[in-house]
Amino acid sequence: MKATDSRNLHGHVIRELGKRIVIGDLRPGDILPREEALAESMDVSRTALREALKVLSAKGLIESRPRVGTRVRATHFWNQLDADVLSWRCASMPTDDFIEKLVEMREIIEPAAAAAAARRRTAAQLTQVDLAYRKMEAARDPDEWAAADLSFHDAVLQATGNELMISLFSVVESALGMFFVLSAKTAGDFSYSLPQHQKVLEAIRRKQPEVARKAMQSMIADSLANLHKKRKGSSKKAS
Amino acid sequence: MKATDSRNLHGHVIRELGKRIVIGDLRPGDILPREEALAESMDVSRTALREALKVLSAKGLIESRPRVGTRVRATHFWNQLDADVLSWRCASMPTDDFIEKLVEMREIIEPAAAAAAARRRTAAQLTQVDLAYRKMEAARDPDEWAAADLSFHDAVLQATGNELMISLFSVVESALGMFFVLSAKTAGDFSYSLPQHQKVLEAIRRKQPEVARKAMQSMIADSLANLHKKRKGSSKKAS
């Protein structure tokens, strides 16, 4: 699911430089070495390096000008919603601060998506949500449940018919996934939230936006509380 | 404020190809001409063309593989939240459908942002919101008011301290701006929403998230109703 394909050489350069910028190894205002020198130091041709620089430039991380060089741009120019930028940040940030921002985004999107899905869903889209719910019901182990859960939320998003919302969710979700998909799988009783999913499903079936919104809201709140409880427990165990 | 710099040659190629893909002139699954042929047809070198292709590839619009060629990817792979992709769509879509999706995003973000701002604002951030409000109060003409209005909403977003939300809003807002910033300026009494802005400001000052959310919600609802009224009026006049 990675955006940059690291099979390719310039993809590797993109990641390498991108990470160094996002992590803070290269800070805003800094001027990168000349293309020739930089290319040599990374063992690629200037052509390949420039292709990478153009991509980073499109992500808003850098800016190149003749004679002056390539400089790292201020963070408010960065394409924060870019899948790569997000994943690079996730790969570096040890603080919980950034995770909370991601969670906040999820808390905003999902209830709104549930409401929109309840308002505008087609019959086919409802079928997809229903199908995902039944897979959750039928899940016998955490792996199956996690996969079905993901497809449930995905089906709800699809039912909104708003590709901007879908895109936003998928970006945030994949970034968040790096953190607590695993902890979700280690839950003792993985199906505790099944009734709440059912409430969301029924509200969407009956086209009741506000009911769907509330149900999704409480579901996320519970999920977060559960996660916090677990984290507290594990940190206790670790200390 | 454009993301792609059309001063450069490859920037021009990016826009040209990007638009043709987003508009639908080149459809998902289509294979582009060979790089050599494409470069010649656009009067650029293969180097410049490839730099453009890499950027479009990073935006998820295309995918290149040896021997197979460069193909347009399915729309669900597109970086829908990319500033360029969004602006290219806005430049083409004649239907109101897409605008409604943008508005929906705005309706989701802004109340949530107001609530988050009320919860976490610093004193300095409050000062900025207050400053913007006073500029709105002092505005004497629609231009001044529009500028102050924008800085008010921007200040609220900044006060959330969540750069993901800021980035999302700025992308959506700049896309929406293409449409109804103008109609907002043609409003007869441009300051009709001042009391509602004050409510938002006061709620943020007093750190009342839910009050701020409601105030922002009703403000947007009014703004939309006003816009619809105007559009209906103008379409009546046109027919």
Next chain:
DNA sequence: CTCAGTACGTTTGTATGATAAATTTCGAGC
């Protein structure tokens, strides 16, 4: 002495041509 204009050097921008790598397709051998 100050300011403006111009020439120069450095760095990115663009072009060209060549070679490598990957992958599909086709053919040969079993």
Next chain:
DNA sequence: GCTCGAAATTTATCATACAAACGTACTGAG
């Protein structure tokens, strides 16, 4: 008919050269 390999095509990468842009510094005039 099936499998494996060779060939052809297209992208991937490289090397080199020149053009354009933009600071910088120098020079000349006021």
